[in-house]
Amino acid sequence: MEILIYGLINSVSLALMALGFTLVYGVSRLPNFAHGSLYVTVGFVTWLLLNRLGLPYPVAMLVSLVLIALVGAATYQFILVRIRGMAISEIIASYAIGLAILEGLRWGGLKGTTLTLPVFAQGSVDILDVTVDFHRLLVILLGALLVGGLWMFVNHTKLGLALKGMAQDERAALTLGIDSDRMAVFSMALGAVMAGLAALVLMPLGNIVVESGYHVLIMAVAVCIVGGLGSWTGAVLAAFIIGFAQILTTAWMGPHFQVVVALLAIIVTLISRPSGLFGRQKELEERV
Amino acid sequence: MKKLLARLSLLPVLAACLLWLAPMLAATSAQAAQPIVLGCPLSTAFLYGWDAERGIKLAVSEINAAGGVKVGNEKRPFSVEVIDTRDLEPGVPVSEALLGVEKLLLEKKADFIVGGPVRSEAALAAMPLIAKAKKISILTSGSLTPKYGDTVAQNPDQFKYLFRISGEAKWMVSGEIIPCLEQIGKKYNLDKMAIMVQDVAHARAGGGIIAKVMADKGWKVLPLEVYPTGATDFSLGLSKAKSAKAQVILIWMDMPETSILLKQWHDMKIPALPFGSIISAAEQPSFWAATEGKGEFCLANVVNAGNAPSQATPWTMFVEAYQKMWGVEPEGYGASSSYMAVYTLKDAIERAGSMDSDKLVEAMKATDLMGVYGRVKFDPKTHQVIPSLDPQEGAVGTIFQWQAGKRVVVFPPKIATGEILLPPWMKDAK
């Protein structure tokens, strides 16, 4: 029974981590390797606002989300836009930005294990002899809310449809008058906010540590590849598959194979179906 | 054309002379009375790194204030050169740390290596390098692998310059953790234990030894739960322990995520006493704030005493001096051992009366110094500090328990300042 509940929690958290990354890659074909560092920055900035400036928790959260949206937009506007198109340089540049932010945080005082964010709700409840604390239930709720919200936004708002159009075919979107660069800036900002939201929801479970930046990046990449680069539904489904696979291996084979599972999932998917579950790249390329 | 060719061919040459110039800048700082340079390759972004660095700097400032070290007849001050080896960071090759050690030896002309690379993997890798440079090295923080002492014992002449002043896993398990577990078992008649370790060689080995020994002593021990570095969800293991009615959860992890484990333990009200054989997250005074008090009743083992406020030996003004200089109580277990290492060096140099490595090795072997955490004596074969339970006999470890925001020393009995308490929800469950 606990496998079901903890599997669900693990999957929702993986989905939260991956959503921002998929959004950015889907819209502008830009693998944003700075995703993990945005995640950690939001946690750290919220902590600073909360403890140093004494802002109330919701206000601190809001301010940090706005800040991270600006940071996301700025990285695209001033840095990534100049190297669009060169695949390797994009990966390295975004990874370098992520590295700079993470190590800058480490120098700025994010050392050791002393920082954490308060939990939304205290206490825990027993469901069918499995004790689950409120915050984890909230994670599931907020995760579902976020995924639903994103789906609504993308399918039912003008801006969202423009983003989706850009994802399918950039040139066609250009002909319809959608300015691809402005859209990409917006998608980076939105992706950063998604990362921020994931951080605010998941950080209270543990503490704010720089290493979680790398961990989040690897998990986000794993989920996006298995789900098919660029497809949101694929990413959510893949998050569930990997989430449950991890919990199952922890339950039966022992926890230390947990990370191996995520890495194996990537390699096996790529070899068997390179485009992932819902990806479209491969079919197009195969047709001669 | 000529001008251009000259100007342009400058480009590849620029790289070469950039290389050539750099060392010149670094090595020009001349000093007055030739100071003794202490090279400290530490991972300064991590607990075991910066607490060792602070311990060393505290000791050096005290010694220099008291006039420095008497080498023969000349008084020479200590000077500290710290290099960030980043060896505790995942994804960083150990060659980075070894490069740092070599920078200390070759460029900064370090006379001694104190603190040593922190991770056991890097410490082992650095042994041949330091031995080749014939410099005395005292390992004080981070690595606990008994392999360090065994390697010194296997080829004494090559590694005779390498010492370790902090505890090592074998004694820590047999000499401190097992007796403490037995004491708890007798006091509250507990006899069922779950073990959670990090997926690192020394953790798995330590966990395995404890499981075997405790099983022989009649305890029922659940199979080992091994967690990869960076795991963030322990709920499954904890619920397994709860359903198997384990009364003690032994934790051997030196990664920051252990505070998540304790938060989940508190939220899930697991009726078992968390016993941290190695739990770096819980050693710090800031652990209480990080877990918002949920980490209460957690026991943590600090390899050498003096880190937690205790009356181990008369030399307890270390805690006050540390607090005065750095504004916080000593954190990791690397602080007091590094502090002692500098004093041991001073004592050895003064006894040997010279800086020659071989003479110093003899002096180090004959060290018998009353230190912060008991008597510092080195085992002639493994160059390991001789541990014991009694501060008069040897170096004493400490196990403290978090009680109401304070770290209370509960083991060994000779220096205990408080009793071991059980979490409230455990009493009714028993």
Place this chain on the structure above:
Amino acid sequence: MSAETMLSLKGVTKRFGGVQALTEVDMEVRRGDILGIIGPNGCGKTTLVNCITGFVRPDQGQVIFQGRDITGWPPHKVADAGLTRTFQVMRPYYSLAAYKNLIVPLFSPRARRTGGWRGGGRMGDRNTVAVDILEEIGFERDSYVPYKTASSLPTGYLKRLELARCLALRPDLIICDEVFSGLSMSEMASMLPLMEKLRAEGVTLIMVEHRLRELFSLANRVMVLNFGAKVCEGNSEEVMANEEVKRAYFGSEEVFEYV
């Protein structure tokens, strides 16, 4: 199946998801033939070529080449067996010089075995063999044309380069996928004798074309495809007369009698 049948297809069908590209196509080509394949756009001509040359695996049916069943073989094994093709969308190596483009096929196991178009590929230096082949298909040897990079060559020369790539393997059968399309009249004029020469050399040709006048002057048999199905086959006169073909090409006025 007489010995001199070069290639025969039996019931080849291919479906891309919902799209039925080929249905039950049967075909037979004898040695020394020039078979023309014509049909309106999107009738599955290129898919047929892809199925034969292994770029796409047919769902059902068989492809037999010189008595061996090569259905589903990977493209490089098909080419190794002697069945080469040119691409409708030309695929030269743009960064390499024209004659260097031929080094790749001359490096293949088949070219090493058979020694390339005129032999000598085994022992001789591949560059000279490449320039010989280029000269044979119309690149002037002493001009700088063979030494220019492929990206700076006009379409006519690129089409010849595709053909040269097939010749380098000393092929038994060449499938030309719309070689004539996009050529000016003068380039067309020089290509036709080239095809005649190839046939004289004993190479069988399958020409997938839209320019019917030139095709009919060359091909001794023509096959018509429409919506993935074979409409009819025969020599050029029979095909021209066939009603089905006219409707397929020129459309037909459906006259509705109002009752």
Place this chain on the structure above:
Amino acid sequence: MEAVIQSRRKERVDRGIKVRTDGVYAVSSWREITYLVAPRLLLIGGLVLLPLMLSAVPYWQKVLSIICIYSLLAISFDFLAHFVGLVSLGGALYIGIGAYTAALLNTHLGLPPILTIPLATILGGGICTLLLWPCLPLRGVYFAIVSLMFPLLAARVIEALDIFGGTDGILGVVGLPNKWVEMYVLLGAVLIILFGLRRLVNEDVGLVFRGVKDNDQAVKASGINIITFKALGVFIASAMGCLGGAMLSHLYMWAGISQFALDFSIIPIAATVVGGGGTLAGPVLGCLLLVPISELLRDFGTLRIAVYAVILCAFIVFKSEGLMVYGSRKYQQFERWVQI
């Protein structure tokens, strides 16, 4: 007075000497010979003399060996990415496997370094090719991400199964006699490989590689199995990486799972991008710049990586074509304003 905007534009014209010495070489005067040979000589001479120049500061000689190891990796990445079309982010896999093979051969079979290094290069290359074989049909980003995952997986597997000494790694690997041997073996390897690859790329085999990169469909149609050639390309690249790995394990007399670290994948690629992709000599120049910079920043402590990342980002954004390409363009052309 509002400035009159004359319409003028910058024009780039080949230098006279370049035109004369381009293509079919009509080398007639010493000036033309020096023009052609100078950059190459400078590179070889510089590299050979560097250890002697650094003898005053032994630490930087050790840094030089690390530079050579990184340049081996950078050349192998550049060769694969630019001439075979496979973007492999898995430099760490080659280093790790090379280091482990050399260490195992040395400790278990007791072979001297003279034997273990060549053996580890060939054996390691074979193992890496076998490991990457199932991923060869992949293209573009997919191959890159798979190859990024392999070293992480290898490190985790060794850690989980506790083989080859688990997390402690293998100790007691025999070192090299003295530091001059270390440096000149590495320098020699870099130079030989650099000019060997330059030669290979223009040979027939090299043309097939470039064909596979340009248009693998056309190569398939000309009867060549591209998988075997991609495998050959991966073998050459991984052999170079394993050579670096073997040297590293002998340099530090140790081999462990941290040799699968991410840095070995990222820094060579950064050096290639900074130095200039596709020129093979560019990555070496990139390493010559990036590795010393990261050493110089070592006194910055934790800020070191942040500054290093910012420098890297600046290079990529402002000089995205790489120094070598920029340098050779400046060397061969000059610019002037032209009235329209």
